Amino acid sequence: MKHNSNLAKRIEAGDFVLTAEFLPRASADNSSAGATISSMSNVTAVNVSDNPYGPVMSSLAGSVILRNAGVEPVYQIITRDRNRIAIQSDLLGAACLGIRNVLCLSGHHQALTGSPDSSNVYDIDSIQLIAAVRQMRDQGILLNGTKIEGDFPMFIGAVANPFMKPMELNVIRLKKKVEAGAEFIQTQAIFDVEGFKEWIEAAQKEGITEKAAIIAGILPFRSAVEAENKRDKYMDMSIPDQVIERMNSAGDEEAQRKEGISICVEVVKEIKGLDGVKGIHILSGGRESSISEVIAEAGL
Amino acid sequence: MIVAERKKIPELVEMLKGHKKILVLGCGTCVTVCLAGGEREVSIISSALRIASRNSGYDFEIDEMTIERQCDNVFIEQAAEAIAKHDVVLSLGCGAGVQAIAERYSEKPVYAGLNTSFLGVLEERGVWTEKCSACGSCVLHKYGGICPITRCAKHMLNGPCGGSREDRCEVRPDRPCAWQLIYRRLKGIGELDRLKNIEAVKDWSTSLDGGVRMLIREDHRI
Amino acid sequence: MNNQPLNIYLFHCTNSLDTETIRRSLGEREKDHTFKTISLPCSGKLELIYLLKAFESGADGVALVTCKHGECRYLEGNLRAQKRAEAVRAILEEIGLDKERMKLIQQGDGGVQSLIDELDRFIERIRNATAESFESS
Known part of the structure; x- marks a missing residue:
């Protein structure tokens, strides 16, 4: 069995898909997941992030909670905290619990999280993780050759930063991810539309967009301060000065929040029709309630 | 040293x-x-x-x-x-x-x-930088002589992470991204194709992860 | 007020200043305090250990007098001297001593008189610091 997720089916049917991001909290109950579930109409699948800013509820548990509530999860796995033993073990568990989409990432280095004093693992990298998931699915064996009992029907995703330069290196890496087994690519948040166009054209030229579905990321900022902080701290975020200026001149707190949504809506309009773009991924920054607003405003 | x-x-x-x-x-x-x-x-x-x-x-x-x-x-x-x-x-x-x-x-x-x-070199007067993690199974020939295990904060073996910038690493603004260096170096020596191969998972058993190490040279044990 | 005599060590660059001139300029001050002058072929020649040894052997304050900015006979000796003085100040702080006990005095256009003025301020600073530590102990 290859894969049987709804996200995969929708993509294969040629639908324009919508995914969104849920950031589990440092909570021991599922109340935050509940709020997420209720604000996700029209969304094909919801990503559950894997401790991007420090320890929170595990992405596996978060994914299961969403699934049990009838929302299809995209289970995110980063290679920072778990070695190949733990990752494969979790993957088997995820399959067993009905999870059908997995997104493979390296994750922020722990120096950029709330636990900078932690050690890290990085036993395997994100491309090796993609290849491992594909091997588990297509050959039915683990990295050490052990045969897996039962089906492992995962739909495999990877991440790309369209703004990572130089473009030649960016595309080499993207191509490797697809070659390793990535079937869908969710991108970092797009604010620089021209930069994104340049990247997707380069990807298209290499035949990547035919082999994997590019799902373009957007992120509604709540405030100019948040945008500035993200720009300064996270090198995978590419936020032009104009965006911050726009947020700043928008006015009070509520006006800035609305501006953040407007910026996203404009980006969606510009990139939705581009060749090779198969969907939109709404990054929430942990404010899942803004997702439904973006969906409504952008007419998604 | x-x-x-x-x-x-x-x-x-x-x-x-x-x-x-x-x-x-x-x-x-x-x-x-x-x-x-x-x-x-x-x-x-x-x-x-x-x-x-x-x-x-x-x-x-x-x-x-x-x-x-x-x-x-x-x-x-x-x-x-x-x-x-x-x-x-x-x-x-x-x-x-x-x-x-x-x-x-x-x-x-x-x-x-x-x-x-760390194991490193004198970069310039009063500045030392880390170059080697003593992993016990050197891969430098594949990466233009720049070690991604040591010099990439995430030990990435297949290319840079999304936080790579041309002038810096995601983790430290004062350190270059090793992958940018590897890319430039391989390009410079006409070996960029090496980057296109998918590097399989590494066997870490030769590193400290495999347990404390020792080296025996029988030819010197008399 | 603490009027105890202080032990002051004066390291100086010999190319811009000779020991005799310093001695002459110190004048009456030598009655109140003990000054030890050490002339160096270049202030950049100074190793940290010489400065620390001065403190170890009882200096209350150590001044390192360099030539004017841009006038080092060996081009960058006075710049090195400054770095060494900073390193010693950092070590004094680690030890728990007032880092102001180590002072770098770079000569300017004011001649030996401005050097002596600066030295007076240095001595005053140490006297106050020693007085405080006497009061607190």
Whole structure:
């Protein structure tokens, strides 16, 4: 069995898909997941992030909670905290619990999280993780050759930063991810539309967009301060000065929040029709309630 | 070489308090070159400890000695007499040196005066950078002579992470992204195709992850 | 007020200043305090240990006098001297001593008189610091 997720089916049917991001909290109950579930109409699948800013509820548990509530999860796995033993073990568990989409990432280095004093693992990298998931699915064996009992029907995703330069290196890496087994690519948040166009054209030229579905990321900022902080701290975020200026001149707190949504809506309009773009991924920054607003405003 | 830096004086005072006769023992090899534990640093740390001791009333009696290599028994023997006369040894060797001294003089407390930092090179005057993690299975030929295991904060073997910038690493603004260096170097030597191969998961059993390592050369064991 | 005599060590560059000139300029001050002058072929020649040894052997304050900015005979000796003085100040802080006990005095256009003025301020600073530590002990 290859894969049987709804996200995969929708993509294969040629639908324009919508995914969104849920950031589990440092909570021991599922109340935050509940709020997420209720604000996700029209969304094909919801990503559950894997401790991007420090320890929170595990992405596996978060994914299961969403699934049990009838929302299809995209289970995110980063290679920072778990070695190949733990990752494969979790993957088997995820399959067993009905999870059908997995997104493979390296994750922020722990120096950029709330636990900078932690050690890290990085036993395997994100491309090796993609290849491992594909091997588990297509050959039915683990990295050490052990045969897996039962089906492992995962739909495999990877991440790309369209703004990572130089473009030649960016595309080499993207191509490797697809070659390793990535079937869908969710991108970092797009604010620089021209930069994104340049990247997707380069990807298209290499035949990547035919082999994997590019799902373009957007992120509604709540405030100019948040945008500035993200720009300064996270090198995978590419936020032009104009965006911050726009947020700043928008006015009070509520006006800035609305501006953040407007910026996203404009980006969606510009990139939705581009060749090779198969969907939109709404990054929430942990404010899942803004997702439904973006969906409504952008007419998604 | 092994790069180290000295511990701060208050930490050393805290470590040494309760002892009277202290031998500050330097090492003439790597830590001399990186200006952390050679003869000169032995004199500086000893002098600072004497002043600190006088100030805080600990009454340390500090003597100084530097041997050629603390990780080599031939040289360790030269310190035997001096060590016998002291209550404690404050070694300014690397972590290997400290342990070698402690193993040889099992009845004597041996403390580390340095923090051993990394295997690296002198980049420019007063600046040392890390280059090697001693993983036990070198991959440098594949990466244009730039080690992604050591110099990429995430040990990525298949290309940069999304946080790579042309002028910096995601983790530290003052360090370059190793993958940008690898890319430029491979391009420069006409080997960029190497980057297009998917590098399989690494066997870490030769590294520290495989357990503490030892090396035996039978041809030298007579 | 603490009027105890102080031990002051004066390291100086010999190319821009000779020991005799310093001695002459110190004048009456030598009655109140003990000054030890050490002339160096270049202030950049100074190793940290010499400065620390001065403190170890009882200096209350150590001044390092360099030539004017841009006038080092060996081009960058006075720049190195400054770095060494900073390193010693850092070590003094670690030890728990007032880092102001180590002072770098770079000569300017004011001649030896401005050097002596600066030295007076240095001595005053140490006197106050010593007085404080006497009161607190």
